Amino acid sequence: MSAITVIRLTGELEIGRKDEISRALRLTGSERSILVDFHDVTYADSTSLAELLRFRRDADAHGIPVAIVIGSRQFARLIQYAGLSDAFTVFEDRGAALTYLSASQTS
Amino acid sequence: MANRSNSRRAGATIVLVLLLVLGLLIGGGLSVRSLIARGFDATTRLRETLGISRQSLVAQLDEETGIRGFAVTHDRRFLFPFTAAHQILQPQLADLIGRLEAQHVDVAATAAIDARDVNGYWLADVATPLLANRPARDPLALELDGKALIDRYRSDIETINAALNERTQETQQSVRDAIDRINIFVAFTVVLIAAIGAGVLEAQRRSTQRIQRERLRAEREEREAQALRAAYAAEKRIADSLQEAIAQRPLPTIPTLRFSATYVPATDESMVGGDWYDALELPNNRVLFAIGDVTGHGIEAAVTMNRARQSLISSALLGGDPGAVLRRVNEELYAQRAPLVTAVAGFADAGTYEFVYATAGHPPPLLIEPGRRPRLLDCGSLPLGALAGTEYKLYRTQSVPGATLVLYTDGAVEHSRNVLEGEELLIEAAAGAAQQDEVDTASFIHATIFAGRPAGDDVAILTIAFAGVNAAGVHISADDASSAFAGRLGRGPAPGTALGRLAS
Numbered sequence: 001m002s003a004i005t006v007i008r009l010t011g012e013l014e015i016g017r018k019d020e021i022s023r024a025l026r027l028t029g030s031e032r033s034i035l036v037d038f039h040d041v042t043y044a045d046s047t048s049l050a051e052l053l054r055f056r057r058d059a060d061a062h063g064i065p066v067a068i069v070i071g072s073r074q075f076a077r078l079i080q081y082a083g084l085s086d087a088f089t090v091f092e093d094r095g096a097a098l099t100y101l102s103a104s105q106t107s
Numbered sequence: 108m109a110n111r112s113n114s115r116r117a118g119a120t121i122v123l124v125l126l127l128v129l130g131l132l133i134g135g136g137l138s139v140r141s142l143i144a145r146g147f148d149a150t151t152r153l154r155e156t157l158g159i160s161r162q163s164l165v166a167q168l169d170e171e172t173g174i175r176g177f178a179v180t181h182d183r184r185f186l187f188p189f190t191a192a193h194q195i196l197q198p199q200l201a202d203l204i205g206r207l208e209a210q211h212v213d214v215a216a217t218a219a220i221d222a223r224d225v226n227g228y229w230l231a232d233v234a235t236p237l238l239a240n241r242p243a244r245d246p247l248a249l250e251l252d253g254k255a256l257i258d259r260y261r262s263d264i265e266t267i268n269a270a271l272n273e274r275t276q277e278t279q280q281s282v283r284d285a286i287d288r289i290n291i292f293v294a295f296t297v298v299l300i301a302a303i304g305a306g307v308l309e310a311q312r313r314s315t316q317r318i319q320r321e322r323l324r325a326e327r328e329e330r331e332a333q334a335l336r337a338a339y340a341a342e343k344r345i346a347d348s349l350q351e352a353i354a355q356r357p358l359p360t361i362p363t364l365r366f367s368a369t370y371v372p373a374t375d376e377s378m379v380g381g382d383w384y385d386a387l388e389l390p391n392n393r394v395l396f397a398i399g400d401v402t403g404h405g406i407e408a409a410v411t412m413n414r415a416r417q418s419l420i421s422s423a424l425l426g427g428d429p430g431a432v433l434r435r436v437n438e439e440l441y442a443q444r445a446p447l448v449t450a451v452a453g454f455a456d457a458g459t460y461e462f463v464y465a466t467a468g469h470p471p472p473l474l475i476e477p478g479r480r481p482r483l484l485d486c487g488s489l490p491l492g493a494l495a496g497t498e499y500k501l502y503r504t505q506s507v508p509g510a511t512l513v514l515y516t517d518g519a520v521e522h523s524r525n526v527l528e529g530e531e532l533l534i535e536a537a538a539g540a541a542q543q544d545e546v547d548t549a550s551f552i553h554a555t556i557f558a559g560r561p562a563g564d565d566v567a568i569l570t571i572a573f574a575g576v577n578a579a580g581v582h583i584s585a586d587d588a589s590s591a592f593a594g595r596l597g598r599g600p601a602p603g604t605a606l607g608r609l610a611s
Contacts (some may be wrong), residue, residue: 043525046517047402049490050402072526075524077422081487083466083486086488
C-alpha cells in the first residue's frame with residue numbers, strides 16, 4: 001500500500017489563492033510521506049512561498065519526509081531566491097520523487 | 108440564478124398540473140351532472156309508464172265488469188264500462204310495450220306482450236261469445252277460462268309494475284350515487300382551487316421576500332464596501348507615512364562611493380507593502396547597504412518593515428559579517444512571530460572594491476562592471492523570521508573601480524510573473540543605465556523596466572557605485588556624485604515616492 005500523500009497545485013500561486021493554498025498545504029495527521037507536485041506551477045508570490053515554508057516546518061516537526069517536484073525554470077528560480085532549494089528535496093519529475101519517497105519509507 | 112429559474116419552472120409546472128386536474132374535475136363533474144339529468148328523466152318516464160300500466164289494469168277491470176254485468180242482465184247499458192275500456196286498452200297496451208322496450212325493461216316488456224295477447228284471447232274466447240249470447244261451452248268452463256286469463260293478465264301487470272318499481276329504485280339509486288360523486292368532485296375542486304390560490308399567494312409572498320432580501324443584501328454589501336474602502340484608505344495613509352520614512356533618511360555622502368535609490372509604491376493602494384532600503388556609513392569606515400521586503404501588504408507589513416529595518420541597523424552596529432547581521436535579525440523577528448521578511452544586507456569596501464553580502468529569501472544583487480554585461484550574483488537562504496537558528500551564506504564579490512551594485516525588491520523582476528523574463532529585462536535596463544553619463548541609475552532602471560506601465564507591486568531599487576571610470580568612460584568622484592545627485596540627497600523625498608507624489 002502506497003502511503004505517499006500527493007499534494008498538487010498548478011498555475012500561478014499568489015495571494016488571491018491564499019485560502020486554497022493554505023488548505024492544500026495542511027497536514028491532516030495521517031501522512032507518512034508527502035509529494036508536493038508543483039510541476040505545473042510557474043510563479044509563486046512571497047505569501048505562497050511563506051505557506052510552503054510553513055508547511056515544510058510542520059512536516060519537519062512531525063518527521064514526515066517531503067519531496068517537491070518543480071517543472072518550470074521560472075519557479076525553480078523563485079525557489080532559489082527564497083532559499084528553499086536547500087530546505088527541500090527537489091525533483092524535476094514525479095517518478096523520481098515517488099521513488100525517493102518509497103525508498104525513504106522502507107529504510 | 109440557475110436555481111431560482113429552475114424553481115420558478117417547477118412552480119409553473121405544478122400550477123399547470125393543478126389546472127389540468129381542475130379541468131378534469133370540472134369535466135368529470137359536468138358529465139356526472141348530465142348523468143343525473145338523464146337519471147331524473149328516466150325516473151319520470153318510468154313513473155309515466157307505471158301509470159299507464161296501472162291504467163291498463165283498471166281498463167281491463169272495466170272490460171270484465173262490463174261483460175259480467177251484461178252476461179247476468181243482458182242489458183246493454185251494463186256494457187258501457189266494457190265499451191269505453193275496450194276502445195283504449197289495446198292501444199294503451201301497445202303504448203306500454205313500446206315504452207318498456209324503449210326503456211329496456213325487458214321482463215316487463217315480455218309481460219306486457221303477454222298481457223296484450225291474454226287480453227286478446229279473453230276478448231276472443233270469453234267476451235265475444237258472451238256478447239253474442241251464444242256460449243260455445245258450458246258457462247262454468249267459460250267462467251273458469253275467463254278467470255284464468257284474467258288472473259294471468261293481472262299477474263302480468265304485477266310483473267310489469269314490480270319490474271318498473273325495481274328499475275325506478277335502481278335509477279334513483281344511481282342518481283343518488285351520482286349526486287354523492289358530484290359532491291366529491293365539488294369538494295375536490297374547492298380544495299384544489301384553495302390550494303392553487305394558496306400556492307399563488309405563497310409564490311407572491313416568496314418573491315416579495317426575495318426582493319426584500321436582495322435589497323437588504325445590496326444595502327449591506329454597499330455598507331461593507333464603504334467600510335472596506337474607508338479601512339483601505341486609512342491603512343493606505345498609515346502605510347504611506349511609514350513608507351515616507353524611507354525617503355526621509357538621506358543616502359550617505361562618501362567620497363569614494365555614490366548611491367542612488369528609488370521607491371515607487373504599488374498603483375493598487377491595497378498592494379502597498381513593506382519595501383525598504385538603507386545605506387549607512389558605520390564606524391570603522393564600514394558602509395552598510397540593505398534592501399528588504401515584508402511578506403504581505405498594508406499596515407502590518409509597514410510596521411514589520413520598520414521593525415526589521417531598525418533591527419538590521421542595530422545588528423550591523425553590533426559588528427560581524429552580513430551573515431551574522433541577518434542571523435540576529437532573524438532571531439529577533441522569529442521570536443516576535445513577525446511576517447516573513449526577505450532582505451539583502453552587505454558591506455561595500457571602497458578601498459578593496461569588494462562587496463560582501465548575505466541574502467535572506469531575496470532576489471540576488473546585480474553587478475554592473477565597466478566593459479562587461481551586467482550579471483546577477485549568487486543568492487539563497489531562507490527569509491528572515493522563518494526558522495530559528497538559520498545560517499545565512501556569506502558571498503564575497505571582488506569587483507573593480509566604477510562597478511555598480513544594484514539591489515532591488517521582487518516587484519522589479521516579478522511584474523510579468525515570469526521571473527526569468529523579469530531578470531533579462533532588469534539586466535537590459537542596467538546595461539542601458541551603464542551607458543548613460545551622470546544618470547540616477549535607480550530611477551533609470553525603474554523607468555526602463557516599466558516604461559510608463561503601472562507596477563502591480565511596490566518596487567524599491569538601491570545602487571552603490573565605486574568611484575572610478577564608469578562604463579561610459581567617465582571618471583566619477585565624490586564631487587561628481589554630489590553634483591549629480593544633490594537633488595536626491597539634499598532635498599527630501601524623491602519624485603517617485605508617496606511623499607513626492609503628495610508634494611507634486
